Amino acid sequence: MSGLRVMWTYMLTGLAIFALMLLAGIGLRASQANWIAIDPGTFYSILSLHGIGMIVAMALAGLGVLWYLVRKEIPELDPRVAYMAYGFFLAGVVSVIVSVVPGKYGSLWTMLYPLPFVGAYWPSWATGAWLVGNALVMIGFMLWCAQVLGALLARYGGIRGMLAIDYVFDRRAFAEAGRTPPPPAMFAAAIVSFDGFITGTVGLVIGTALIVHWIDPSVVVNPLWAKNLTYLFGHSFANLTMYMAVAGIYVGLPLCTKREYHTSVPLAVAWWGTLLFVMIAYFHHLYMDFAQMVWMQYVGEISSYLAAVPVVVVTIYGGVMLVHRSGMRWSLGSMFLYAGMIGWVVGGAAAVLDATIPVNVDLHNTLWVPGHFHTYLLEGVLLFILGWVFVNLEQRAGAASSLPVRWLTGIGMFGGGSLFLMSFYLAGAAGVPRRYALEPAPGPYLAGLATIGALAFLAGLLVCIVEGIRLARLSKREALT
């Protein structure tokens, strides 16, 4: 029971932050379209909040789902630790909000040292509040990861058992010993908590270095080192939100299709690949830093490519196989889960193209970059989370959504969403740089299209929220009767 409470606490907090950040994002695009006037200082402050807010929102929601699923397998998981971690997350969020409003911090969420210390148009305390807020979020994240990691190690027998190493290398002996491998969602939990722990560690190193420099500017920091750590932390943290949310697919799709999804050797090996490639793909953020050691660039490209393999060969392929000719009823839950897989593939295609170094020369730091990660987040992670929410609501209410509701939601969130995303890709292909408060042509025109698309997305989302409330009310009534 308290597993559900933790899940809803995390998920609803995450979705609430997402909704606020969505409004901020629409404002930013409208400003770039020159439809509303936001001065550059305020623009960059809002953009800073929007960036970190969205990532933390998705992380909170995904961590909530994963925690619930781990607790179903491992009842000893203590909710107090989950709430302790949640408390740190929330404290971090408050500190970050204070740094932006009223602090006017505007150095963006993947800031590169010597930013935010040079050319700051906001007071120094805002920098401190931002950095401390980030550190608090990292501590919360590490608490979550350590709890789940400890639980998985205990339940499945160390790293060997958690990663099903014996199962992969000698299935027969494994089965004869009467052992069973961890279920698929536990692989997601294992990779998230293991890689997450490393990610948090790295985040705390760069965070501490920046906080120390903030207090004592005589402390030198190497900018190339800082950029490496910033992206090792930032890329991995953002990427892991997808692997948190994918647990919703592993459990939600079998529920919807009334088919089974088991751990297999390909699944285990695919997750081993993810475990490694998520961490070493981050080099692709430094392709244009020619000062990097060249071998890192090579590793970045090949691992960015190979990171896609477990996804397209096992997870997405398996998800499509589950749905194919299954007689599954389309509801908001199943629709979102399936559409999220499509979004993941499209965003992945854009990402893999940008991760190709000769292409990156043209696309690096253009609007193509937000194009691909908005695809991942809006039409991937968010849809997995919403899909999971609706599968749960539909089960509890014993009801599904009507065809008109599904169409309205779909047109808004997929149609409007596609328009919003295409604007980024077109602008990026046209060379419009990212993070420009005032964009050169054809930026503003495309930003106008994006704003329309985003408003349509918002409309679809509102329909879906209303429908969600309706289903929740219905399930309360169901529970009482």
Add this chain to the structure above:
Amino acid sequence: MGNVGPIFWIFCAIAVLAISSMVLLGNYRNREALPQDVVTSSGYAIRRYWFWAVIAGSIAAFFLTIPSFPYLSAAANADAIHFPVVAQQYGFAAPPVVPLNRDVIFDVSSKDVNHGFGIYAPNGAMMSQVQAMPGYVNHLRVRFTVPGRYLIRCLEYCGIAHAAMQGGFDVR
């Protein structure tokens, strides 16, 4: 759109292919449901080929792209002309004129924070770019074949006037 036009169309093609194939595969309407093991037996067989195709494609793409990497060897530096470029909040100190039809290497650095040295051709298309980092020098080799006025834009967020940070040079 310059060099990146074909990439955009490739992306659109992949996106359309992915969306349509996944929608078709997922749509069960007018088709009878099948038991799971029937789907998986043919699914797993196809997946074997799919896996090897993806792996082979990834490795092939990797090796095919290596010759176009912008990272210079010392030998490549030998007979090109060097031009220093220094970025700082909020402008570029760049050479006013760059020769046409010759290998040119920009030695790019920064005086304060990270900036991006982005070269835009006279027709507005992005030509090339490299990061400008304080404490380091990045060497970008370019060969200009079209004369005219080239614009420099900053491609790494550097502060409040990031969007206004520009420079330029003539190629002739």
Add this chain to the structure above:
Amino acid sequence: MNKRSIAAPIVLVATVLFSLVPLVREGVELPVAEHHLLHAVMLAGAALAGILFVGSPVRGRPGSPAWLLAAMLAPLPAMLLMWPSDYAYLETHAFGHVVEHLGLVGLGFVTGYAGQRYANGIGWAAGLSVVAMAALAAGGYGVGPGGAANVPPAPQAAVPGTTAAAFGEPHVANGAKLFGQNCAVCHGVAGAGGEGPSLRGESARKSLVLAEHWIANPAPPMPKLYPGTLSAQDVADVAGYVETLK
């Protein structure tokens, strides 16, 4: 007495002895990176000792959340103890240096011990984490870029023709609009000032010609918007507007 219970105090004593080295080698100046790495070794020994002291826990449930909190928080003061600008001072003050080292040993020990008390394996995870933090620090925390800081001298940009005639007759209304779009962000609304200086009364400091010249060829951090964002006529218009500011 098993191997673990013998190893635990040996590792701890060895680590503490290692941390006392400044007492016998006072005044040695180490590069900051190397110093960080030595601290990483110290943290490794201390964390290992902490892990070994817990022994082999045989239990189904995890320990109290307080242990987890301790294990996750202890690395942070350890990073603060490794404050790079203090190293020069500490290297000449052996006693303070040893106190700092013992602090690191204590925090490393807590990390490993508390982690293992929380759950089997977490002591290792937290211990590896704190060691990794100290080791990563060697790459850039208090450590600048190597010899690569040879920033080439800024080339002298040729000054394009900047006579008043080159810019045309100023149109103040258009200048006001352009000012709002491009200049107010730093110079404030109506030139009131902000990140950039106030432009009120600028006509007393610069004539129209000088204002046009400055806009066309500013010194950093003012962005150079001509001839990119602003045309020659735009420069004249903005300069004309600025000249009207009181």
